Amino acid sequence: MGKINILIAMFLTIVLNLQISLVFAETKVYIVYMGKKTHEDPESVTESHHQLLWPFLGSKEAVHDSIVYSYRHGFSGFAAKLTETQAQQISELPEVVQVAPNTLYELTTTRTWDYLGLSPGNSQSLLQKANMGSSVIVGVIDSGVWPESDMFNDKGYGPIPSRWKGGCESGDSFNASINCNRKLIGAKFFVDGLVADKRILNRTLIADYLSPRDLNGHGTHVASTIGGSFLPNVSYLGLGEGTARGGAPGVHIAIYKACWLLEGTCTDADVLKAIDVAIDDGVDVLSLSLGSGVPLTIETDVNLMAMGLFHAVEKGIHVVAASGNNGPVAQSVSNVAPWILTVAATTLDRSFPTAITLGNNITIMGQANFAGPELGSVGLTYSGDCANLLDKPNNPMKGKVVLCFTADLNPRSRAVTIARAVVSNAGGLGVIIARNPRSVNPTHNFPCVTVDFELGTDILFYIRSTSSPSVKIHAPTTLVSHPVATKVAYFSSRGPNSISPAILKPDIAAPGVNILAADKDKEGVVFKSGTSMATPVVSGVVVLLKSLYPQWSPAAIRSAIVTTGSYNHLQIHC
Template sequence: MEWKAFNPRFCVVVIELPGVIHVTRNRFYKVQTTRSWDYLGLSSTSLSNLLNKSKMGNGVIIGLLDTGIWPELEVFNDENLGPIPSRWRGVCESGEHFDGAKACNRKLIGARYFISGLEAEYGQPYNTSENDDYMSPRDSSGHGTHTSSIAGGSFVANASYDGLGLGTVRGGAPGAHLAMYKVCWRLYGGVCADADVLKAFDEAINDGVDVLSVSLAADIPLYSEVDHRGSIPIGSFHAVAKGITVVCAAGNAGPRAETVQNTAPWILTVAASTVDRSFPTPITLGNNQTIIVSNKTLTGQRKWLDRIRTNSYKYQFQGQAMFTGEDTVSAELVYPEVSDLMPPRNCESLSSNDDWMAGKIVLCFASDYNQSLLNDAILSVKAAGGLGVIVSRSPSNYYPYAMNFPCLQVTYETGTQILYYIRSTSNPQVRLSPSRTHIGKPVSTNVAYFSSRGPSSNVPAILKPDIAAPGVQILAAIPPFDETTTGAFAFLSGTSMATPHVSGIVALLKSLYPDWSPAAIKSAIITTGLTSHQSGGPIFAEGEPPKLADPFDFGGGIVNPNSAADPGLVYDMNTENYVHYLCAMGYNNSDIFQLTEHPVVCPSKQPSILDVNLPSITIPNLKKPTILTRTVTNVGPVNSKYKASVEFASGINVAVRPETLIFSSRTKTISFSVMISSAHNVNAGYYFGSLTWTDGVHVVRSPISVRTEVGESFF
């Protein structure tokens, strides 16, 4: 399989060439640590966890499709790393400000860049000077460097963001090797062309990667898996067929339903969650009342803040309020209220000509949902000489900010409390103190507000996302955009950050179980996910309003790597099973051939998509009692006995046959059936539950979602 980009006028000629299967229009994609690994149970000091059992991913190669990498950073040092695997066929490609002979080592073993697809679509050569980019694998935005260091970065002590999150930073698989495939460029704020993504998949497969981490996602509506306008489902299919696990971002369009992306069943799709760490910021009023703020603004003094803020990669800052100034900021607190006869001005109406803000900290209430308008308003406070701003807005509508002066977002409730104080005194004062780092109770795990949600818009019978992982305020490496520094660390957020967490875990599992298929690894991760946080309480999903998390928020739950290393049973699949899925979708043989590049003859009777051997069950239109089948493979103790248990909402009935599975040296794989019926006599939304197999030690949990449909009687 080889992919090339052409100007559209050449396509008529190209399609006639021998060996050309299909010509498709180019499309663009967008890109979407010190505490998170300990939070997930992968402390480097424990000898019994997956990290050390797998020798930290030694010998595994993680490939990343992203914005490039900054190879000189300490997090990419190769100290104590093993030799480059002999199977590696990749290269370290030289280019602008990137000497391949010097850039790569035993940590970063490969680096390529792909731009012909972008240039073919753009119609002219890409001007790196105008776009502040490099015609090479070098990273110009920080996104690819950040994700690479999360997946497989080396140990670096005393990492922090201006003192916050201080600790030793590392990737999930610090013993693994990395290979960067730069497919995203800064044109139009950041795009990744289909043709370049496909070519990168092709090269990564040929190079010999074991895991592919893809923190990219397309916009809704999604293309089908056999539509050649969708490069990620096509490229990932060929990678999985070669035994390469492909981990992709769910997208950052949450909390709206049906926004999840990268929904092909062979992809491991990752949602974003918080961890048990927060950065509370004290606001002390003149009456000595202190309000602790934990919301979604990042403030500080580093020059890279302004650099990152100008690009359009979505949700790079989404998490808690962080004021990283060394000193407190104290000043008069003002509110834009002229008189009782005039309505107060909202945030968006503030102007840099408002000299009354000079030397003061401003409280304002946001009335507009437009991020750029509010961003301009905050900059107006700064331009007018203001010392800081407190923005009050709906807690379900926080936007990410990167400001280089104090700017905190608070809820309407908190903003109203502050306003009451202002109105109660003739000389209101406020003091903003630097943020603190807090770990553990009472901080709970949530699915991030921005994380895209299910159900899948193009295949409702396939549960997506598959799993959630830390993706909020993740501290990892970024390039030294300030030329006076040698590198830095940054808190970034998004499913882009959650994805390499899972990629690193996949690398550890691949090191421990080199013969496991991508489907087996995916099953182990999904069926062992956590559905409650460490203190035992439920996990919530941030939204409008927040709610208890369900499978459309986090799939099987929060990733639990140590349990995934000993899952007991797995729902395995191979290419033949995926062809079964394609036939069940109703695609014709010709369409499937376009994807698989192998002749396929679907059975005359269309198979059921519900029988695809996934570790989850979704029935989007339950009209009558429905029976589906699954097959599990024992990867635990040879002689094992598992019993089934079901949890479901009232009115949904689930029966499993047989209810007991007995494995031995002669019986390693067993099939079972599940009958699901509903007592509801009206059309309803989705009900959620689970099917769990347990032998007393292992807990193999499959999430289930069911929507009843009893028909329409409007006519």
């Protein structure tokens, strides 16, 4: 009898678990967008959301368990766990504008301000006229902040603006009373959309700080580019030496962490809640270095992040967002709504030339970003396609510099990263990569030099001309100003606008290649590239204009930037 009872109990447990699994399998997070608020009281807005859901879910408890967020400040809507049938039924209600599944957005990852003519030494510059943006509050929706960075110190700051309604939230390794100050005046985090969408039953299982603290480093870099305080005598691996600062070093910064290290993404539900809260907190500018992939939402649908930002602009908030890193192909630009100031990326008038001296005493100039010293005369070998290095474990790389070629045009390709790792793991001393010209990423202490196909072919001919080819790789140097031509970055998404070609996008381009800004360290700085890095450059300019002309509307500032932008010394490669 005991065995039968045990078997029955096991059977019932299995059935119950299957039922629970089916419930979870049938539900996912949907965003219900209802447009403009019909109540000014946030609690009344939330109550209206509960009342709308009740007939479909059957009880207050079910409604409470279903709702992830209630959007109740800048606009009306909610995120909830629903079945496909429930989502379809709700979408047919007259008060509902759009119902869409919870989508994912991607993070789009010293010399800059002098290059743009915003030097602190020029009394007539916008920087000085705008008092460094000291009267403005900028909200940054990203991966958080590393508050200990010296670029977030509040030395010389006055009181926090009285209109500010926001604040800071404590959490993992983040103490609101210690980590926030008169510069970093807001820090909040939003993760419930990710938790619900990924079926994470325990929030502590997320491989990130459950707080505004930035594990990724992306948000810290972005925020410091907008408004970082002066940090003199800094460099990365000895390159780009100078004073690091943001475009508006006097601005007040509010951080809204809605992007998480898990998969490197941000969910629609979390981003919309961050926008909703930022509107209520009282930010003047919103900067978003994130965007969706291609294809974009079709014209008959509503892009929910864009609609949330519409309500921000409606409230007079200036919105700046990245165009995306899906270039160089046409029609790859994202964040194409006309009320968004959409930013593409360019190179700077700065490069890191690196001399390669072959054994026949011919010197070839490449590009690299690694910490010296130079690599003395060592053996040189050719290994074909960079992508195939993994398939050549017996190739004699140990103790040599390896030359390989890659024709991969995908800006997200990891061919270079893989080649560098394979050569290093095989005991190689360095790698020369021949490819289409594009930006150079930092490689720390491992020499990785890029050259174009013509120079790569010259090196290959030399290797084949001798039985003992050798090479010396010199330490990189920093070259700035007009001898270095600027151009649209290879990875930067291009127009035309795939939804409505008559709306020209991107709106403006700004430096976004090898931008030096704060890292996850007190005094650390790091180079990063992407339209993510170009966006805060424009956000910094918007802050300065808002400070100088507080009565200007988002459309007026957008017009001022777009109609006065210069293309001098800029090479456009479409």
